[in-house]
Amino acid sequence: xxxxxxxxxxxxxxxxxxxxxxxxxxxxxxxxxxxxxxxxxxxxxxxxxxxxxxxxxxxxxxxxxxxxxxxxxxxxxxxxxxxxxxxxxxxxxxxxxxxxxxxxxxxxxxxxxxxxxxxxxxxxxxxxxxxxxxxxxxxxxxxxxxxxxxxxxxxxxxxxxxxxxxxxxxxxxxxxxxxxxx
Amino acid sequence: xxxxxxxxxxxxxxxxxxxxxxxxxxxxxxxxxxxxxxxxxxxxxxxxxxxxxxxxxxxxxxxxxxxxxxxxxxxxxxxxxxxxxxxxxxxxxxxxxxxxxxxxxxxxxxxxxxxxxxxxxxxxxxxxxxxxxxxxxxxxxxxxxxxxxxxxxxxxxxxxxxxxxxxxxxxxxxxxxxxxxxxxxxxxxxxxxxxxxxxxxxxxxxxxxxxxxxxxxxxxxxxxxxxxxxxxxxxxxxxxxxxxxxxxxxxxxxxxxxxxxxxxxxxxxxxxxxxxxxxxxxxxxxxxxxxxxxxxxxxxxxxxxxxxxxxxxxxxxxxxxxxxxxxxxxxxxxxxxxxxxxxxxxxxxxxxxxxxxxxxxxxxxxxxxxxxxxxxxxxxxxx
Numbered sequence: 001x002x003x004x005x006x007x008x009x010x011x012x013x014x015x016x017x018x019x020x021x022x023x024x025x026x027x028x029x030x031x032x033x034x035x036x037x038x039x040x041x042x043x044x045x046x047x048x049x050x051x052x053x054x055x056x057x058x059x060x061x062x063x064x065x066x067x068x069x070x071x072x073x074x075x076x077x078x079x080x081x082x083x084x085x086x087x088x089x090x091x092x093x094x095x096x097x098x099x100x101x102x103x104x105x106x107x108x109x110x111x112x113x114x115x116x117x118x119x120x121x122x123x124x125x126x127x128x129x130x131x132x133x134x135x136x137x138x139x140x141x142x143x144x145x146x147x148x149x150x151x152x153x154x155x156x157x158x159x160x161x162x163x164x165x166x167x168x169x170x171x172x173x174x175x176x177x178x179x180x181x182x
Numbered sequence: 183x184x185x186x187x188x189x190x191x192x193x194x195x196x197x198x199x200x201x202x203x204x205x206x207x208x209x210x211x212x213x214x215x216x217x218x219x220x221x222x223x224x225x226x227x228x229x230x231x232x233x234x235x236x237x238x239x240x241x242x243x244x245x246x247x248x249x250x251x252x253x254x255x256x257x258x259x260x261x262x263x264x265x266x267x268x269x270x271x272x273x274x275x276x277x278x279x280x281x282x283x284x285x286x287x288x289x290x291x292x293x294x295x296x297x298x299x300x301x302x303x304x305x306x307x308x309x310x311x312x313x314x315x316x317x318x319x320x321x322x323x324x325x326x327x328x329x330x331x332x333x334x335x336x337x338x339x340x341x342x343x344x345x346x347x348x349x350x351x352x353x354x355x356x357x358x359x360x361x362x363x364x365x366x367x368x369x370x371x372x373x374x375x376x377x378x379x380x381x382x383x384x385x386x387x388x389x390x391x392x393x394x395x396x397x398x399x400x401x402x403x404x405x406x407x408x409x410x411x412x413x414x415x416x417x418x419x420x421x422x423x424x425x426x427x428x429x430x431x432x433x434x435x436x437x438x439x440x441x442x443x444x445x446x447x448x449x450x451x452x453x454x455x456x457x458x459x460x461x462x463x464x465x466x467x468x469x470x471x472x473x474x475x476x477x478x479x480x481x482x483x484x485x486x487x488x489x490x491x492x493x494x495x496x497x498x499x500x501x502x503x504x505x506x507x508x509x510x511x512x513x514x515x516x517x518x519x520x521x522x523x524x525x526x527x528x529x530x531x532x533x534x535x536x537x538x539x540x541x542x543x544x545x546x547x548x549x550x551x552x553x554x555x556x557x558x559x560x561x562x563x564x565x
Contacts, residue, residue, distance in 0.1 A: 138428075152439065152442065152443075155435065155439055156439045156443075158435075159432055159435040159436045159439055160436075162429065162432040162435075163432065163436060168429065168432075169429075171428065172414070172427045172428035172429040173415075173417040173418075173425075173427050173428075174417055174420060174425045
């Protein structure tokens with residue numbers, strides 16, 4: 001097999017999988033974000049620290065995100081809407097999965113592009129119709145992948161990436177959420 | 183040879199009425215005891231399997247002691263101390279052949295189901311008439327789940343099937359039973375030490391197959407055509423409602439892709455082994471049709487669902503085995519049937535014990551020969 005270079009260190013991931021089978025406590029991670037209200041419906045969110053492999057850790061640098069709403073919502077549009085961040089998470093998680101699975105299967109990728117569309121009936125969040133839910137009605141992801149592989153192999157990459165995706169799982173299955181006042 | 187009940191006990195007591203073997207009759211063979219009936223392509227009923235095993239017990243003159251229930255196995259100086267309902271036994275070696283399906287698995291979320299809904303497992307289920315009238319939610323889409331969903335739908339009940347990861351297969355491929363292909367192409371002979379992800383192979387759900395005189399395929403498209411509603415994997419109960427995963431389409435994609443890869447290996451085998459002309463033309467089947475918008479939530483208190491059938495798999499019961507050889511998932515630790523942590527202890531009849539055919543009736547012969555070879559060497563017997 002020729003050497004495939006998708007830039008994913010699959011060996012490190014496979015080694016971690018074996019190591020964590022023996023020490024499941026080290027596999028327990030906590031991801032964190034902190035938000036600060038600015039004005040109107042504009043919020044700034046920072047992400048830096050997390051917990052994993054038994055200790056507190058941090059990203060190389062802090063990331064700052066602006067969340068707001070567009071002008072049709074009578075807002076200032078200082079950033080994308082919160083529900084669009086879910087699309088950001090889903091697209092990036094599935095794409096990371098495609099790259100990792102391709103590396104593991106010896107498939108050279110040349111380009112991986114995706115468009116993500118979430119259909120949203122905003123009567124829910126406006127309280128205009130109690131039968132309409134607040135969140136997305138459905139989400140559609142369309143991948144456009146150029147790789148040294150058959151169409152079936154590419155479809156299998158995308159299927160396996162969904163199977164192992166944290167964000168896909170978080171969006172398709174219920175999660176127990178606690179919100180409290182400190 | 184200890185048997186807690188009668189010969190073929192689990193076939194007599196732990197099977198539903200309409201069940202037939204998934205394997206065609208010509209594959210239903212035990213050492214020195216082939217199928218000799220007039221319908222080699224048919225599938226045995228439970229009564230016929232029971233009779234087949236009874237006849238084998240007589241043919242093989244196996245020293246079966248029926249009505250002897252093992253309640254405890256402990257290590258003793260040079261072997262094992264076995265406590266049974268009929269007294270104590272000391273032995274140097276021990277073969278555990280109690281199988282992988284002693285208890286139905288029922289997920290913890292069953293505890294959140296309202297009490298007015300009747301819950302049954304495949305061990306309780308006999309036939310549709312014994313369930314309350316009204317809607318049924320069948321959970322799990324392995325062979326058990328699809329068979330019970332079809333049978334309950336035919337009884338006139340509304341049926342919803344909750345589908346997680348599953349194995350799709352056509353009953354007949356290119357004119358031959360799909361299990362003929364598994365047998366002759368060598369898939370079933372793949373050894374446990376050649377399989378890359380053995381843990382996964384041993385956990386694989388049973389394929390969506392049914393044995394019927396018509397040799398009909400029973401996949402999710404068949405069920406959709408019968409009016410069975412498909413929903414995703416059951417993820418939680420919240421506020422009296424069942425919540426199902428929105429990942430159903432990917433369950434279909436994974437199963438369709440996997441089936442097509444398997445059929446591709448059959449096609450390749452037919453060409454390389456010069457068998458292409460004796461079978462029908464290459465076939466590919468319609469992808470699994472996703473429902474237009476699968477329901478994510480079903481109110482369990484509204485009366486729509488009267489019964490839940492848990493077709494969520496089975497697990498072995500080692501509660502009587504007081505030797506530390508069971509892992510934290512409740513599975514026996516063994517290397518191809520040799521329980522290496524406890525010399526003189528062996529296992530037979532577990533999934534992919536030594537090869538993919540291990541849990542099929544015809545898979546016992548090669549496994550038993552190899553495991554008993556090891557056992558004989560352990561005892562220092564000449565072979």
